[in-house]
Amino acid sequence: MLPWFVRRTRLPLLSLRCVDCRSESATTGEGRFRVNANGNLLDVWLLVRCVSCDRTSKLTVHERAPVRSLDPAELHGYHVNDPDVVASRLLDPLLARRNRFSLDWTGAWRLDAPSTWLDEAWPVQVEVVFEDPVPVRPERLIAHGLGLSRNEVLRRVKCDVPLRRSTRTGFAFIVMAGD
Numbered sequence: 001m002l003p004w005f006v007r008r009t010r011l012p013l014l015s016l017r018c019v020d021c022r023s024e025s026a027t028t029g030e031g032r033f034r035v036n037a038n039g040n041l042l043d044v045w046l047l048v049r050c051v052s053c054d055r056t057s058k059l060t061v062h063e064r065a066p067v068r069s070l071d072p073a074e075l076h077g078y079h080v081n082d083p084d085v086v087a088s089r090l091l092d093p094l095l096a097r098r099n100r101f102s103l104d105w106t107g108a109w110r111l112d113a114p115s116t117w118l119d120e121a122w123p124v125q126v127e128v129v130f131e132d133p134v135p136v137r138p139e140r141l142i143a144h145g146l147g148l149s150r151n152e153v154l155r156r157v158k159c160d161v162p163l164r165r166s167t168r169t170g171f172a173f174i175v176m177a178g179d
């Protein structure tokens with residue numbers, strides 16, 4: 001079984017409408033949190049910036065959360081703007097749902113596929129591992145990874161998930177020999 005890896009190359013942009021200029025694209029930039037303490041309660045926001053007009057908005061990460069309810073390592077991550085904590089919060093579907101944005105993965109990921117696979121005996125088995133939850137259509141990913149047309153993929157590939165439906169979790173497929 002050959003492994004393929006789907007990995008992000010940078011943080012995705014956010015599809016989020018700016019209240020000033022109506023642009024629909026925002027970025028976390030380097031990634032900054034704002035933490036506000038009120039007695040024993042904490043508000044935590046992730047700051048994002050409109051890519052057109054630079055207006056900053058705050059995405060709610062925690063709202064009036066008791067300090068004790070937060071993992072100390074995570075809280076430290078908010079204070080020092082830890083890039084890993086920025087990434088894990090940004091990619092958390094709960095944050096997107098709560099703040100009504102979606103992620104724009106265009107140009108923010110790559111497929112790492114070994115190029116030696118052609119030497120393998122047919123049929124070739126491949127397992128796709130998602131290191132980041134990038135939504136991809138298996139049909140397009142496989143066509144790209146193997147350098148095949150999408151018609152050829154539909155003819156030669158047996159996959160354990162629907163080829164045309166977007167997924168962000170691992171799957172496996174088998175490529176049959178060509179004619």
Ligand SMILES: [Zn+2]
Pocket residue numbers: 018019020021022023050051052053054055
């Ligand atoms: Zn704007």
